[in-house]
Amino acid sequence: MKRSGFTLVELLIVMAIISVLGTLFITSFPASQKRARDAHRRNDLKQYQTALEAYANKKGGIYPVSATVDADDLCTTFGMVGCSEDPRLDKGHESYKYQSDASGLNYVVWARLEADDFYIVACSSGNNGELASPITVSNGVCPL
DSSP, X not given: OOOOSOOHHHHHHHHHHHHXXXXXXXXXXXXXXXXXXXXXXXXXXHHHHHHHHHHHHHTTSOOOOOSSEEHHHHHHHHTOSSOOOOTTGGGTOOOOEEEEOTTSSOEEEEEEOSSSSEEEEEETTSOEXXXXXXXXXXXXXXXX
């Protein structure tokens, strides 16, 4: 009499393989979510930079004059509707920040990245990049 089916050892091996693959998937998934949110932040900063340049073109090369403010406050200055917010703002993550000098000739926009302990920075000078945390911005001077 021949019995067909799996042995206990075969079932245990398959269960072990599935659990290892599941563990690898679950541990890598949050990291990819963080990278996706950071890509969203980079895109948002580029949009704010474009909006600032358009604003300056209309106002004779002068950017909005402001001490450090959340970028969504800046949206009211632009009259923009549906401004983008940090994807993790509801979880206590920092908002996008904006600062200009007193003359309105220079600005800095920055956001904290989630995957690494860095800030992404965009300046009126055209310099864009990342800086290690914490950053210090004063009087709209580009820290890059």
